[in-house]
């Protein structure tokens with residue numbers, strides 16, 4: 001868009017690399033368990049949300065007073081612990097992952113983090129597990145294989161309470177969402193997911209351009 005056609009509220013170039021580095025430098029250190037998980041994830045290439053996004057998740061649960069969180073795609077349980085610490089003693093977080101080894105490892109971290117009693121561990125297809133749920137959730141968090149995002153959207157909406165939050169990671173997909181004709185199925189799926197979020201009359205959505213983009217949609 002030529003500069004002269006740009007609305008005055010638009011700003012560009014704010015989240016440049018030095019600004020991101022500054023934002024990351026503000027992050028307080030994590031405790032021993034989370035630090036160990038971050039190191040394990042880095043060493044073994046496990047795609048966790050990391051502390052900058054994890055703090056948003058935690059904060060969203062605190063602000064909204066969420067007591068039930070359904071997480072689709074939990075890996076070794078890093079984001080699960082941030083949710084679990086926010087929902088309090090009477091809260092419940094549903095961990096889901098397709099890989100049993102991830103779940104076994106996650107259980108060890110949940111014990112050590114002191115939140116095992118707030119987390120229900122499910123191994124299997126997160127989409128099926130969600131569709132089996134009878135209850136409505138305060139928050140549904142989507143961090144699955146990206147090709148599954150549009151299906152996750154359709155399943156999540158009826159499982160979310162009025163006023164509940166649908167949150168999703170990686171919705172800017174390293175900037176690939178701006179490609180004119182994306183070739184990758186993952187990129188196409190995220191573009192479709194974002195379109196569904198913003199187009200839904202049942203939701204009010206914003207994307208926070210932190211790290212790889214976090215979508216935040218509240219059910220009206």
Ligand SMILES: C[S@@+](CC[C@H](N)C(=O)[O-])C[C@H]1O[C@@H](n2cnc3c(N)ncnc32)[C@H](O)[C@@H]1O
Pocket residue numbers: 047048049050072073074075076077078079080096097098099102124125126127143144145148
């Ligand atoms: C990006 S990682 C999750 C990271 C986690 N949310 C965190 O930040 O700590 C995605 C995980 O989702 C799992 N996964 C992908 N598609 C899935 C599906 N349909 N059902 C269950 N798990 C799935 C993968 O096994 C992987 O461990």
